[in-house]
Amino acid sequence: MDEALWAIGRATGIVSMVTLTLAVVLGIVTRSGRPLPGLPRFSVTLVHRNLSLVSCVFLLVHIVSLFFDSFAQLTLLDFVVPFFGSFLPFWQGLGTVGVDLLIAVVVTSLLRNRIGLRAFRVVHWLTYVLWPVALAHAIGNGTNGTSGWFLVIAGISTALVLGAVAWRVSARFIEFRTVRTGEVS
């Protein structure tokens, strides 16, 4: 039983990490206002949103399965308060931090039309903290965290996100930026 839980916990953690990475990259594409080949703008937005939610679902399974795992010895407190775990408290604590941030980002996203644009945007920026924290947790805490194949995945993910961020801060990021003369406040 423990074997199964352990395997589920590992697999779902990895899937959650990968979908989160794709969600972050698509979030940046969404912000650019550009479509992707074969994917119109509203689809980019929808896929971004759905991938984020899929990532959350896998994360939930990840957490629950490890909660029932006797080796990890997680307490309820460990899900919200970081760095008190018994096994690799630092790396596991990063996971907890990631969960907390993700909750904030997802809740404000779902309530976007109620809480207003500014609050949504400020909290959404936390994603740029959330993603590296989650990746660090995966590498440091994961059973396969330092195995070669996972490091390859982590490397590709990092390259994708860094590339997207570099594009994000570049001058040509926003569609129509080059033809717009004024900056709308």
Place this chain on the structure above:
Amino acid sequence: MMDAAPHLPVNTSAPRGTARLFLAAGTSFAAHLRAYGALPPTLPAATRAGAGAPADAETVIEQLRAAGLDGRGGAGFPVWRKLASTRSHASGRGSRPAVVIANGSEGEPLSRKDHALLSLAPHLVIDGLLLCAAAVGASDLHFFTTAELAPGVQHALGERPDARHVKVLVTPEAFVAGEATAVVNAVERAVSVPRDHVLHLSEAGLKGRPTLVQNVETLAQLALIARFGAEWFRSIGTEQEPGTRLVTVCGDVATPQVLEVAGGTPLSVLIAAAGGASAPVSAVLVGGYHGAWVPAPALDTPLSREALSPFGAAPGAGVVFVLSSARCGLETAAGIATYLAEQSAGQCGPCVNGLPAMAGVLSRIASRSRDPPLPAEVARLADLVTGRGSCSHPDGTARFVLSSLSVFASDVRAHLASTCEVHGA
């Protein structure tokens, strides 16, 4: 005359002639009372804000409807309808109390009439503000004015027992700061930029409350109508343009000045009253920077909505800017368009991008660029921005630019051939 206080000789007879708004011998409340008398006793509640009895309010609104007073801030909308709308939205079940704002921000750079009125006759404006508040049942009163005039207005408010609750606010010097939603924004959030709206302010304005924003000249005229009646108001001016109106005659005239004239006075008479043009007139910009040009052959056109509409102009805020034939109309227009583009509040994409583009193409015509498609490009951009902003700044700017192209059409052709009708080759 036992009941007239001996130390206060009160002249309650209605003024005759076109001098109506500037009859007080000074800016003091006493001088104001001597010239015009107290607010009419038919409106006792007017002096006690917020306590207007319904019958009184109906009287004011009915009087304004009969007088046919239109707004003097630029839009020229019937005043009674704004009052009636605000009142109905403030008096329904579950509705919230109304707000009244006197708009003396005069963002139009060519206009000086609000300045003249507030520096010479602040008490008439205050009277009008109090009357409006009574008519719509408002207890929240604001007075929006420039930094220069605010101390005088504050002093005038302090002089009278019935206006101590009016709050004075200083407007920034920006073209769009005088727009009604910008005024509401300034009171509510201290930023003078127009805001998005689906409903009219009279329904949902300051913090969602029914809000009446009236230009200061409108308020002063209203104060006179309440005293002397609609019939008196209509005894001057024309059927369509009753009463007097303040105009700012400026540009190439001997003595630029603010005049109080009868409604429907021809432009040529206004120019003559300002000492005449300094050189043969080429065209007259009527209504301000959001207005339109009337070419020289049509100078006998009266300052009325009807007569000006073929030119796309309207009396607006009463600006009459004279351009003599010593100046190139296209260069002047390009300068104004560039100014207007800079005055965009920077909020709406089509305005922020379209106005500079439009001004840029007009400037290229003004600088005699040999590029025949330019006028068509101006017209295309003017159409593109119209109706696509949160305020009417793009619409007004487009109107002005299109009017410039059509009134100076022959000069446009000259410029495209690298010459100029005024400055030659």
Place this chain on the structure above:
Amino acid sequence: MPDPRPPRPNAAAAAAAADVAADPTVLHIDWTLCDGRGLCTELLPELLGRDEWGYPLALNRPVSERSNVPVQRSLLPAARDAIALCPRQALRLTESAKLTRLPSNGRG
């Protein structure tokens, strides 16, 4: 590359007009919020094109209907999607009957 789609002649426009009720629902664009991200123009290509800067432009509409664009019934679901997906919350639906009958607020 930006592709400023020119307002194309909309053959369906006339037919669609019949679908507009007497008091049609209108899609209000808050220009102070819109950032021209173009999601609405993808979801409502029958109604909205994009200008050369990417901002939505009501197709074949008089200027008075460019900020409050009448939406025929068949397009209401798409309009609701656009409202939900607009990244700037710049869109909303309202009954045209509720719109102000008074002209623009002007300067008082």
